[in-house]
Amino acid sequence: MTGTYTLQSTRARFNKSEVDPTCCIILCNCAEETMLHFLLECTVLDIVRKPILSDIKYEVNLLSRKATKLWDEHSLEEQVNISIDCTSLYKCDRMQAERLEGVEFQCKRLIFSLHNERYRHLKLSDKTSKTKLPC
Numbered sequence: 542m543t544g545t546y547t548l549q550s551t552r553a554r555f556n557k558s559e560v561d562p563t564c565c566i567i568l569c570n571c572a573e574e575t576m577l578h579f580l581l582e583c584t585v586l587d588i589v590r591k592p593i594l595s596d597i598k599y600e601v602n603l604l605s606r607k608a609t610k611l612w613d614e615h616s617l618e619e620q621v622n623i624s625i626d627c628t629s630l631y632k633c634d635r636m637q638a639e640r641l642e643g644v645e646f647q648c649k650r651l652i653f654s655l656h657n658e659r660y661r662h663l664k665l666s667d668k669t670s671k672t673k674l675p676c
């Protein structure tokens with residue numbers, strides 16, 4: 542939420558020529574590792590992401606009966622923003638506030654689980670290569 546999570550694109554921004562912004566070779570290695578890529582697109586993290594996104598979609602779609610759009614009607618950028626801070630969905634309704642807690646829980650679960658899975662891949666790579674991280 543504070544923009545302090547360090548992805549390859551962040552590292553590249555601060556180390557211009559020394560760091561490749563592409564998602565690590567131990568992950569998908571097929572696109573710039575931005576927040577959108579990390580949260581919604583990196584195929585290596587799909588196994589963790591898909592069931593949780595399904596839960597987020599369910600919770601957001603319950604909310605949408607009140608005032609907001611369905612999950613799939615949000616742009617990818619909006620989905621990233623909701624995943625990081627779902628309060629943008631809040632429309633001052635007591636029932637909705639209770640439902641929003643469900644969205645928030647699932648979004649925190651998504652970010653925590655993706656972080657753990659990404660870290661697990663990078664750590665495994667570190668142990669097998671006995672060198673620095675491959676990215």
Ligand SMILES: [Zn+2]
Nearest residue numbers: 564568569583
């Ligand atoms: Zn990736």
